[in-house]
Amino acid sequence: MDSSMVFAMAAPDFGLLFTASALVLSFLVLVMLGCNRRGKALRLPPGPPGWPLVGNLFQVAFAGKPMIHLVRDLRLRYGPIFTLRMGARTLIVVTSPELAHEALIEKGQLFASRPAETTIRSVFSCNKFTVNSAVYGPEWRSLRRNMVSGMLSASRLREFRPARTSAMDRFIERLRAEAEANGGAVWVLRNARFAVFAILLSMTFGVQLDEDSIVRIDEMMKRVLLTISPRMDDYLPFLRPFYAKHQKKVLEIRKEQVETVVALINRRRTILKDPSLEPNAAPFSYLDSLLDLKVEGRDSAPTETQLVTLCSEFINGGTDTTSTAIEWAMARIIDDPNIQAKLYKEIVAEVGDRPVDDRDIEKMPYLQAFVKELLRKHPPTYFSLTHAAVEPAKLGGYDIPPDANLELFLPTIAEDPRLWSSPLEFNPDRFMTGGETADITGSAGIRMIPFGAGRRICPGLSMGTTHISLMVARMVQAFEWQLDPSVPKLDFMDKVEFTVVMNRRLLAFVEPRK
């Protein structure tokens, strides 16, 4: 989820960039002599020595491996908390359960804020007017309270059962049709992503959309996600003038997003005035909760563009995270026929032929253990969203200035050999009765926190786990899952693509069960 870990080198003017680099080099001597007096007074966590001005930026960018892998090397060398200076930004990376507990639980309030946004992100977040980007304070509290009570509570989750069930039916039919057309082959991530996106769209606007419209909106949202990936000038602000062309493109994409989403907002407004126009529309939607929302510290309800931003946050927050989990889930199920057999046996014993729905999940301990192990071994994001201290703070005895980006690396927590037996093994049985336990909220101690922990914990935790469990159950109930016969063995290598997906897209072969 932490996109500050990837560089999207959005085509700048390389001639100008070269000139700028030459200028920078000529300034280096001056910089070496004078810069960062403030930093000297602080005792930051250790980290690799960097160059003046750029810090460790080029070492990280040209390390030959992505940040998600580099972190493991760096922690061996510098310990469980280390500093990377990425140009103008200071990243402090936390990799151990003890330090995560200190930051998120013991000193939860102190580290509950978010750092300054990049210029592009500010455009898409309406200057931090979203739950995920808002600084810790009354505005964040209002927005988050509304999202949780308005949409993510257990009762709302129940109300949307019909929409979820019909999206699941369509999902299984899509898989069936794709398999029939391709000799049994299906692309797991693409189909899962589409299904989750459709559910979140209908929860956000309460309208039924045809497949073409869903695809069109999804493509637009993907363009937005690509656009907000960090650029070099986020770390080296003096390069900003060289990204003028890209900045123009950013504003065009924002305009496209606003136009697309405003059309959906207007459609919902029309339905609210006269429900008979679309009898299939849901009685409630996330948008409804926002229309007259009173946000602490603001006089008026959200503006049109703020509504666009908040609705987009709801849809995007849950789409890639959930669908990524489904891709890893099916890979594990294909890789270990024993797991698939146990899941299927439990489903048949619990519901027989009737399609599984979310009420059944609570009665399926093996499915729940499988989903827990899935989120332990394959958290959809390896970094939690970036935290920031509300004031100068200490962590692990080191100084953490408020303008530093605090990054929590989740896999090393969930694979800590001091906390887990055989941590690298994928073994759902570890969570069956009498085995290991893990409270994924982290409040009873931090052992695995795929949703973060503390005040900024993911508000979509229940919905996310419900969707994953339900999709896995429906997929195993409808089909027998097999390995692509042209591949000798599954490759569990990972890569970042918004979330952490399989390096080699999962193409699975399915056989309908009946």
Ligand code: HEM
């Ligand atoms: C498997 C599914 C999901 C995973 C693994 C996941 C993971 C995360 C993580 C790691 C964070 C950062 C927590 C922190 O800052 O410490 C987060 C925050 C957030 N997530 Fe999720 N998420 C999932 C699903 C969802 C869903 C379904 C929604 C809403 C529809 C959602 C909305 C959010 C929001 C709004 C935040 C920001 C919370 C805040 O800053 O107060 N997520 N999520």
